[in-house]
Amino acid sequence: MTRARSISWAVVGCLASWAAPGCVDTTPRAPPVAANADPRSGITLPREWPPRDTEFINRVASDPPQAPRAPDTPPYCSLPGVRRVDGGRQLFVDDYLVDWARTRNVTRTWGRLRLKTPAVLTPNQGMDASCHQARCKGMRTARPFGGGSLYDPARRRLLLWYRCGWRGGPYHGVPGGRTCVATSRDGLRFERPKLATSFSPAPDRRALRPRSPKVVRPARGTNVVLATAHVEAFEVAYDFLRTPPRFVALRMEYMTGGRRYREYTPYVSADGLAWTNPKGDGWRSPGVLADRSTFFLNPLRRDPVWAFSLRENLCRGGPSRHMRARRLFEAPHAEAPLRRIAMRGGRPLYGAYFQCEPLLEGDAAVPWFAVDRDDCAFEQCDVYNVDGVAYESILVHGLALLHGPAVGGELKNNSAHVGFSRDGFHITRPDDRRPFLDVPEGWWNVQLASGSPIVAGLGSREERLYFYVGYGFGKGGGKSVYKDYEERTALATLRRDGFARLQATNGTATTRPLAFSFVSGPRYLWVNADVKGGLKVRVLSDAGAPLCGRAANITGPADATRRRLLLVSDLAERAIRFEFRLEDAALYAFWVAGPDGKSGGFLAGGALGHGSLVDE
Template sequence: MLVAGLLPVGAAETLHNGIVLPSPWPPPRTAKQMTSGEPMPVPYLAQPPAVIPVDVGRQLFVDDFLIESTTLRRRFHRPEYHARSPVLRPEMIWEKSTLFAFAAPFSDGVWYEPKDSTFMMWYRSASVRTCLALSKDGLNWTRPALDLLGTNVVLKSNRDATTVWLDHDAANPAERFKLFEARTKKSPFHVALRTSPDGRQWSEELVVSGPSWDRTTFFWNPFRRVWVASVRGHDHTAPEPVHRLRNYFEGKTAAAALAWTQHTDQVARGNGLPNDLQPWVGADRLDPRHPDPRFNKLPPQLYNLDVFPYESLSVGLFTIWQGPDNETCKTLNLHKRNEVLAGFTRDGFHWDRANRTPFLPVSEDPKAWNAGNVQSVGGGCLVVGDRLYFYCSGRTMHPTDVGATGLATLRRDGFASLDAGATPAALTTRPVRFTGRHLFVNVAAAQGELRGEVLDSAGQVIAPFSQENCPPLKTDQTLAELKWRGAADLAKLAGQPVRLRFHLTNGSLYSFWVSPDANGSSRGYIAAGGPGFTNNVDTVGAAALTAARNLPASSSPQAK
């Protein structure tokens, strides 16, 4: 029987970037492939489209998908923890227990609500409650009184991981916020769906999933308009049992994304069924191991995978478990070492993870708020002017067991840059097609310069779009327009395959995009939103920079 909202097996799709999905979708994988220790192959990098449409979002250089040739050097970047971290600590009675104190998202979510210009954070308390904190600047958080007792508790349940998603496309305003709650009333775990018009008052459980494990999360894939479950799985068939990996399930509606019937253990044993849970991804041999010699022989495992859409692709926040096991942690009075690494996918399933440096690392200071167990949040990040805000949880055992919420910030589009030194270097894209008019870049070249040119299918410069006619950009801006003398814009090139070539000296190039608007809107997805944006798509361009500058002065994203 086909559950309403499920996708038919084998339906072929062409994505916004020209990638054609194979049939069947999702593509078959086995638990053995997930636990082989080998990185996941990425078909669209081996065989990219002949012409890549670039109308959706800023085009990031996190991989070679867009690049035909280059003499620039790729450099990956990670956020820096804000000097004010942690920005939320356990302070209230319900955030403390006799065993530990906790006030941090366990995925949950941090979102920007454009209706009242408010940052909203859902988090877990020590009493296993779901709580809500609010902020006008992303740094200073308050706990609204939401019940007769004056607490900020929005749900009382036997929860584990929870994902909150602000659904800007919800047809019913009462379902604008969606909450997926991994909980257990009796073994095994299941996930329950609730909805809310405002993120404060939540419905009863509307739908309950098939059997799962605790650390199960969800996300919306807007490129294919499907909800996806990132379901924690086990594999006890491996020579060394793997307790943490990911299975995949999707549906056209949030309810349909919970309609699997199999237990993850069945999938691991090779008993998977079509249109049910499918093996997805696990840790591999390139992931970091625990630096402590007592634990560095433990193979890393994938503790969690939070996913979010950013501009023209999806970003995965891979929480990599490095040990030790829970009993050893209890005996030695320490926390497991979980660190968050970043990965990228352009088809929503296959992950390119070229950089294995922790994106949100633990601190090597045992007294630091993030000495152990750093984990990501639902929604991924917020776009605050020129910066991306990544919230995360962290834990310490000094002086007692405390879990708190930290903030790390990164340049917008700053996951990776292509760099040039004093010797001029260049990048030529694969053939691309656009319908926009204005070419924008995110570039740091205050001590150098960036110029551009446009080539035809034969590799010849299209007049007047030559390097010589392009006034150099000598600037450090996340939104800057490249122009040419003799042409008002790129309108006459719209719809035809062209190559873009960038010439850079003493600088870093992060992204490019062709906008229909002079304000530089990208028409890409902006993760969990941010000041100045009206929904989950960038339709405002430079206006978002102005909105961020108008935040309270204390919110300036200075990092250490």
């Protein structure tokens, strides 16, 4: 990152270069936050939540030439009134913040990952290398499939859970359905711990289906944390809203042979190493789920929720003839940690591989996400996975899209993408729909690890986001399973807040009316910006008149992911706008915070060296 050679920031009287006659001394007070609004953003959810899109299936699975594009402008972006900017850096991933009618010569540019290393974790010859079938004895795997990368703030270590070995096939008496863990202090170098403990068997398997696999204890002295007869995905979240915090997981412990789904098994852990089946506390299996169904914690709401991203097969085309889509089911965080997902007439909603049943009025899991015509031509791709994690003031959704012709088995032609949401339902995506990461030739089944990103260098001016990427590598020629195949974990990076930036050679970006809450102590405007020429900022009234004495500037070159600009303490609870004049500069985020610059926002999967999942 370029070091600053000449940087100045100051509170000055109306900058001479921007001297505007008739600057004003005050601006109206902002209206109070509605009682039912989300306190950080001020967004109020409609009475019917989540929304029920009755045209979803017809839109996604329409006849050729291609499906019409799904609505991509969230309703909260067009609502009038004042936006709240309490808690978290404010990112430009949608039109919620920018008043484009008052913005001139500025473009939004989408960021993309850079591959740092293709093999931050590679399979060894021990637990990572076995398959019980003769046709795949050469297969080795060390990738997060679901799995996840989460930072343990209590113990100051990064945990990466990955699928080791293959779905079946014992190794020295340990069943083949294994989940292993690797740990790291810096996010770059991982080690496989030799665990001295093992997990407890399920207290009561009678609550699960009779064919559910038996839970066994893995051998001590390995990095295996869970082992069953079979496993595919292992979904993990860190419940930092609970006291004390703990890791929560759902594990798919069945094979999809016979095209029948079964129940996922829940687990909890204090340290991410020793896992138990939860007893009491209202816990139970969420029920029968399709493979690659996931869940995540949404803390952005006034009342936080567990969100379940549920796979559904629409059976109307798509490259694999399934036409995958996603439904959303939400359960209050304050209730039982995992509730049983909706049933349909007394039987599981997702009991068969080809469900192919229409949405019923009483279904709690509502249609949510699918590909549209901007992703591909009709039937040339569909959605393989949708995850979510809270980053600063938004949700970042890791998306995996499946493209033809390789659509089956392990050699799926997946690409990794991202989306963004403020309410947990409406997802905004980059306009060009390019993959978030360009991958080398020969990579298969590419997916972002759940929990990504991890924040590196928190508090410095060169903060980065670490994304862990699981993929397969080999020469299979499109075959489903074969003898020369490895699954690895790569590391890709992004500038802090680098999902989208406002960029201009000589332009001005103006926000919609904003407000922030009063807290004791001084409050400043902070920015994440790469300034080659100059960046000037003015504070405006809600009507757009400049406020006297409310301006500052940066003279480049100056490139920093956090820079303090302007004292704004006495503008708390006032309706204001920020106006940024960009001269050969890029603006990634702004926020209001104290002298230390801590935003109060969420830190996704955690921040290396930091004792919380909140920037505080």
